[in-house]
Amino acid sequence: MSKTKEEDFCLSGRGVTKVFGAGENRTVAVDHVDFDFREGEFISLVGESGSGKTTLSKMLLGLISLTEGEIQYQGKPRELSTGRKRREYWKGIQAIFQDPFASYNMFNRIDSVLLDCINMRGGRNLSRKQKAEKMAEACGFVNLKYEELTNKYPFELSGGQMQRLMIARIFLLKPKILLADEPTSMIDACSRATILDMLQKLRNEIHMTILFITHDIGLAYYVSDTVYIMEHGKFVEHGSADEVILHPKAPYTRHLIEDVPKIYEEWNLDA
Ligand SMILES: Nc1ncnc2c1ncn2[C@@H]1O[C@H](COP(=O)(O)OP(=O)(O)OP(=O)(O)O)[C@@H](O)[C@H]1O
Numbered sequence: 001m002s003k004t005k006e007e008d009f010c011l012s013g014r015g016v017t018k019v020f021g022a023g024e025n026r027t028v029a030v031d032h033v034d035f036d037f038r039e040g041e042f043i044s045l046v047g048e049s050g051s052g053k054t055t056l057s058k059m060l061l062g063l064i065s066l067t068e069g070e071i072q073y074q075g076k077p078r079e080l081s082t083g084r085k086r087r088e089y090w091k092g093i094q095a096i097f098q099d100p101f102a103s104y105n106m107f108n109r110i111d112s113v114l115l116d117c118i119n120m121r122g123g124r125n126l127s128r129k130q131k132a133e134k135m136a137e138a139c140g141f142v143n144l145k146y147e148e149l150t151n152k153y154p155f156e157l158s159g160g161q162m163q164r165l166m167i168a169r170i171f172l173l174k175p176k177i178l179l180a181d182e183p184t185s186m187i188d189a190c191s192r193a194t195i196l197d198m199l200q201k202l203r204n205e206i207h208m209t210i211l212f213i214t215h216d217i218g219l220a221y222y223v224s225d226t227v228y229i230m231e232h233g234k235f236v237e238h239g240s241a242d243e244v245i246l247h248p249k250a251p252y253t254r255h256l257i258e259d260v261p262k263i264y265e266e267w268n269l270d271a
């Protein structure tokens with residue numbers, strides 16, 4: 001991408017820091033990170049367990065406060081001081097989490113999960129038929145059959161179906177930015193590829209900015225434009241996927257790349 005104008009940045013951070021606890025229990029989870037995410041960019045955030053990825057994504061979502069630093073949304077400092085401002089911000093930024101079971105109210109039927117999204121996007125006054133069409137379109141986007149799901153409850157779906165339903169919600173909500181914190185960890189390789197394809201489709205068709213959080217540097221190379229490598233709360237390297245993964249500069253990045261074959265060896269059942 002050749003665009004570099006500052007107004008193209010939909011989310012930027014300077015000196016973003018999160019410290020948990022104090023004294024002996026003090027943990028610097030995120031340590032003065034800077035970033036600029038562009039509209040329509042597919043970004044992967046890669047790092048080992050405990051490197052601070054989820055903590056950073058919670059700060060981006062405005063679920064936890066920053067200890068230090070500043071986050072700008074669409075070129076302006078974020079406004080999260082009132083419930084109304086937070087709700088406005090969440091129209092622009094949404095997340096799908098590691099555990100899809102945690103993302104739904106289990107006692108709401110699937111059609112009401114999807115209807116909520118339509119209402120949130122100002123579709124409250126659409127006719128029943130128009131709402132049903134929108135729900136069917138969203139299900140179609142993720143290869144789910146709306147007619148088969150409409151009267152079910154989330155706990156009646158398989159893990160893979162539930163994750164696809166999460167993406168159908170995002171399709172209806174159409175946020176500018178989607179944070180996807182290892183949405184693939186619970187499912188098999190085939191569904192995993194499908195989910196990643198759907199994230200790319202969201203990026204391509206709706207021009208969403210996607211921040212994909214993963215341990216898997218191989219996967220990051222496969223899906224993203226830009227990669228940020230995180231170690232102990234700091235970004236040790238970032239750049240285009242080619243730059244970072246084919247020509248890594250930081251020893252930690254090389255270490256992550258060297259680990260890739262080892263990950264697959266563990267799964268070699270014939271060995
Ligand atoms: N609420 C909290 N209170 C205290 N420490 C926390 C809290 N949340 C996270 N931490 C600590 O911050 C560090 C970063 O945690 P974080 O969950 O961001 O890592 P992560 O990169 O998402 O790891 P994983 O890949 O395992 O999900 C860890 O040392 C963790 O123990």
Ligand SMILES: [Mg+2]
Pocket residue numbers: 053054055181
């Ligand atoms: Mg995490």
